[in-house]
Amino acid sequence: MKKLFLLFFSAYCCCANAQTFKVDTLQYKGDVDKYINFVLVGDGFTAAEQGSFINQSKDFVNKFFAEEPFSAYRNYFNFFAIRAISPESGAKHPNNLAECANVSPKVPQSNPNNLFGSTFDAFSIHRLVVAMNSTKIQEVLSKHTPFFDQALILVNSPYYGGSGGTFPTSTLETNSNEISLHELGHSFAALSDEYWAGEQFARETANMTKETSTTLVKWKNWLNFRQTGIFDHDVNPIWKRPHQNCKMRFLGPSFCPVCQETIVKRIHQLTDPVVRFSPGNKNTISSQQRLLSFRLLELMKPQPNTLKIEWQLDGKTIFRNQDSIKLDQNTLNKGNHTLKAIVSDTTGNVRDAVFTSAQASIVSWIIDKTTTGLEILPDQQKIQSNISPNPAQGQTLISLELEQKNEVHIILIDAQGRVLETIQSGKLAPGKHGFELNTSQLPNGYYQVLFQVNSYRHSLPLLVING
Ligand SMILES: [Zn+2]
Ligand SMILES: [Zn+2]
Known part of the structure; x- marks a missing residue:
């Protein structure tokens, strides 16, 4: 609750130099340091359209918790919505691709001055709606909800579109939430597409492999359960997928058993029940x-x-x-x-x-x-941890204070949950400990530092802006 108080304090009272927006709490289960925090941020919503943004956000939260396995882990999540105000309404649409003419219904050309630069036709694909100004998104998140584990951008457009990446986007069109859920499979649980996305995306992940043996394949425990098998990818059959009808392949169906298991493991990685x-x-x-x-x-x-x-x-x-x-x-x-x-x-x-x-x-x-x-x-004890400066430019200091001698593991993971660096592994004496982390080689963006002290786990977000 202490953290939440600080959040509201900062949202209403300070800093004249950057824009301050109201933050709505859509679901609060508990301490932001212990629960998983999802944050919805609007783009293309003017001051007068914030009511619509909140209604759309609530609608998304309902769809999220209707989806397995998130439905079973509802009690593990906090949900917040930042009422980010755009000067002008809607998404940009250059309308200069050949395919734009074939889209039905037609999406009119537009160029509103929205806060994060969300636009259709990103990377020459019409339905790819990308919030181009990721620096601005990071600034808004750091200021309002620095503890967030996952952010999603809701774009104020009635037309079908969305995208993945660190900050997945979705428009307001009904099927667009399906895009966000699929993209969350990538950004929250590091899942691969189960359609053939291209050779550059082919690699060993929880739901993609070259292994063909039923006794060795990583999802061997699931074979023959709800049509789980070892299936060829369409273009390059050297690569295998676990299912023919998973949300990582098509919009509409649920996540397959292998993808559900991966998501549940990720939820447990981030929390201690x-x-x-x-x-x-x-x-x-x-x-x-x-x-x-x-x-x-x-x-x-x-x-x-x-x-x-x-x-x-x-x-x-x-x-x-x-x-x-x-x-x-x-x-x-x-x-x-x-x-x-x-x-x-x-x-x-x-x-x-x-x-x-x-x-x-x-x-x-x-x-x-x-x-x-x-x-x-x-045996339980107070454990205090901190990262400063955060955002990090070049380097930062991770500090940890222990009341007792403990087995301590500290690792750095990226937004997809991949382990980048082991910062500490082994016994530590009681008292204060500091670990210098060199961030100069890391791409700008969000990371997490996971602490495991005996059986206690928690994570702190780390923002890297190397300039
Ligand atoms: Zn277009
Ligand atoms: Zn799957």
Whole structure:
């Protein structure tokens, strides 16, 4: 909530030098540092058209959550909408391609002064609507929602069109939302097209391979499930796809099982389902009470709830699938005991046991039973992280402060989730740590720094503008 307060503060009170827009919260599930933040930004909406932008945004959010597997992970997302105001209404359309004449209905020529320069006919393809001024988009996002994980541009045009890339776009035409969902497959989950997009896009990804063996292919766990197989690509059959009717091939159908699994893995990569628990601070708690409460106070639960919770005392399972338990201290011998709550997602969307167990979130408490009572030392701790300066020009400093000695992994990933650099891997002592990151070789744009401290995960966005 602290972050949200700051957001509203900055949205209304500061900085006369850059434009400030109102930010609407369309869905708020929790702390922006812990949940996944999607941000919708309008282009070609004038001040008078902001009501229409918000209605369209709500419509998009509904379509997004109607789509599998996002529907099951509704509780993992915050959605915000920035009411960016354009001087003039609509999208640009040069109307100078041969194919423009054959489009039905006809899209009139236009050249409005919109905020991000969104235009049809981008890269000589009529339906490719691209927001050309990505620097301006980055400026608006950094100012209003610097914590965003994924942004989408809604372009104020009633005609069919859209595009992918770091900032996917969609017009308001009904089928255009299908383009955004397809493009999110690329930008959120690094999926390949399952139509033949060209030799330059052919590479090994979660849903594209050259492997033909049914025992070795990366989606072997899905073969024969909902028509999943190993299918030739149209133009170059050396390359294989997992399905004949996936949203990564056609607009309309759902994501195939392999693409759904990849999206769910990405959601888990960005989140830890245990948000808050109790006892929740490092202070030693002495208790004379016979019954002690341990609670997982805030969990991100899929719908239906596929989280499995296992409570272990000294390695033995004592409770299952309860958010909170009571422990009777009369059952404990004097001395140290370890209580663990192990939370993992048993969703049918993922058939990768190694991934599921590696992603399990573990909260553990050390219970010291003394003659006078119990001392409880939660293993959980305050972890503070920061990136400054951000945006980075040439280099930046990633800092991390720990209360306890920990196994720490810090990696840099790009907007498609690809790992670019391991910044830290191994044990770190308590205290403050700083890591210089050289960004001069990175293309301008958005990146994420993922922190894993024991079983706790979170991410910070990093904007690189090398000028
Ligand atoms: Zn055109
Ligand atoms: Zn697919």
